[in-house]
Amino acid sequence: MEKSSPDPVHEPGIDLVLGHASSGKSLWAERLAFGMDWPLTYVATARVADEEMRAKVARHVERRGPDWQLIEEETDLAGRCAAMPVQSTVLVDCATMWLTNLMMDGADWQSPAEAWLAAMQDAPARFVVVSNDVGGGVTPDxxxxxxxxxxxxELNQRLAQAADxxxxxxxxxAQRLR
Incomplete structure (x- = not known):
């Protein structure tokens, strides 16, 4: 992967990368994280339930290459993020799949979201969080x-408030919003 990222940051904190489906947000976020020159961890939140998703995951893995440690975590992002080591870069892809998992399980998402945000803010790592912007389309039926x-x-607003x-x-x- 080439190292082409905007202004890499070498301190703990949070970057939020928003976009619509297939907007290029994951690739852009990977490049941002890769440019930070710290050990890379990829936290995957997707549940792989069909061949289409399996193929998408395989494309992402191949694109990232061998420089990433992979952690699969469907729901406990607070626990995973709190355990990240000093001077590491953690890409969470994505908040939308995480939210979907909780909602499909019938679980509360607000308390886990607050715990996740607090864990990222307290951890000695740099987090790059990918999330879908789903409000630009029609109202669902x-x-x-x-x-x-x-x-x-609401989750995107909370992430944006917490993000540097x-x-x-x-x-x-990419357009920088903050």
Missing amino acids: NALARAFQRAQG RAFLVTAGL
Whole structure:
């Protein structure tokens, strides 16, 4: 992977990378993290339930290359993030899948979100969090989808408040929001 990232930061903190589906946000976030020159950890939150998702995961793994330690974590991001070592870069991909997992399990997401944010703020690592911006489309036609859209919007707002920097990626191009 090439090291082309905007202004790498070499101190603990949080970067938020937002974008729509297939906007290039994961690749852009990987480049951002790679440019920090600290040991790299990739925290994958997706549940791999079908061949399409399995193929997507395989493409991401191949693209990242061997420089990343992989941790698969569907729900306990607070625990995983609290355990990160000093001077490490942690890419969490993605907050949207994490939220989906909790909502599909019928679990509360707000308390785990607060614990996750606190863990990232207290940890001696640099976090790059990928999340989908799902509010730009039409209002969904069913209650579960509307509840998810509202929850994702609220989670993104909380992540943005906690982040040192926030970026919006469209067509692979990033715009710094904060």
